[in-house]
Amino acid sequence: MSMDKKVKVILDCDMAIGKFGSDIDDAFAYIWLKEETELLGITCVHGNAKESKCFDTTVQMTNLLNDDVGVYHGAGSKDSLGKKTDAVDFICQTVKKYPEQVVIVAVGPLTNIASVALYDREAFNKIKKIVIMGGFDKDKPPFIKSEFNFIKSAKAAKIVCESDISKIFVPSDICLKKSTKSWMNLMLLAGAFNILPKGGCVPWDPIAAAGLTHPDRFKCEKCTVTVDENGVSHFYSDSNSNSIVLRDFDKKWFINELIEKINQATN
Numbered sequence: 001m002s003m004d005k006k007v008k009v010i011l012d013c014d015m016a017i018g019k020f021g022s023d024i025d026d027a028f029a030y031i032w033l034k035e036e037t038e039l040l041g042i043t044c045v046h047g048n049a050k051e052s053k054c055f056d057t058t059v060q061m062t063n064l065l066n067d068d069v070g071v072y073h074g075a076g077s078k079d080s081l082g083k084k085t086d087a088v089d090f091i092c093q094t095v096k097k098y099p100e101q102v103v104i105v106a107v108g109p110l111t112n113i114a115s116v117a118l119y120d121r122e123a124f125n126k127i128k129k130i131v132i133m134g135g136f137d138k139d140k141p142p143f144i145k146s147e148f149n150f151i152k153s154a155k156a157a158k159i160v161c162e163s164d165i166s167k168i169f170v171p172s173d174i175c176l177k178k179s180t181k182s183w184m185n186l187m188l189l190a191g192a193f194n195i196l197p198k199g200g201c202v203p204w205d206p207i208a209a210a211g212l213t214h215p216d217r218f219k220c221e222k223c224t225v226t227v228d229e230n231g232v233s234h235f236y237s238d239s240n241s242n243s244i245v246l247r248d249f250d251k252k253w254f255i256n257e258l259i260e261k262i263n264q265a266t267n
Contacts, residue, residue, distance in 0.1 A: 011041075
């Protein structure tokens with residue numbers, strides 16, 4: 001059962017599809033939320049590329065899909081933490097307009113979201129929920145200290161993850177399971193996105209979107225999360241927490257739904 005179409009969402013992302021070495025999953029998360037929610041706006045952040053590149057790419061994607069959703073410039077680096085940007089201003093205004101109604105789906109470094117907390121705590125406290133794609137829960141790969149989104153802005157990750165706002169955590173573990181790596185053959189998408197004719201990707205960000213809209217397809221556990229100064233996360237079971245971590249999900253359903261949504265958005 002899908003979440004009510006009227007759920008209000010802001011997507012915070014570092015979309016850089018087409019840039020060498022960058023994933024295409026931010027675009028998939030955007031498509032998923034576009035098809036399933038009331039997408040109020042997209043805020044851009046540094047991460048997969050410079051913020052300016054992420055902004056331009058996001059605008060190109062919205063134009064490609066004939067979508068008039070607003071796109072807003074955000075933090076250019078971790079040093080932008082606490083500074084006012086168009087993204088911070090948009091989030092603050094939107095959550096004040098719709099208090100306790102707006103969910104932020106954050107699939108890049110958390111600099112924009114933490115900046116809201118530092119710039120306008122009253123606005124931050126009006127956020128209904130934050131979906132966070134980042135961190136490692138139990139199965140951290142060898143030789144890797146921290147997950148990309150957290151290490152790119154560790155202080156921001158600590159501020160957001162340890163806040164009192166209700167959260168859905170989507171750790172990298174759930175996206176890196178062996179059974180996910182061969183899901184996405186880009187031949188299925190080459191026609192829509194004019195991208196590599198072979199290979200695959202790990203669908204990190206649309207899994208986060210799916211965790212919001214279809215929680216019944218996931219196994220989850222209440223938890224608290226801490227993040228140290230190096231961006232290293234620690235997940236703890238906590239039956240009293242208002243936050244959850246996603247552990248596993250219906251993979252066959254997910255890939256079928258994602259392909260269907262891409263087809264719907266691009267036809």
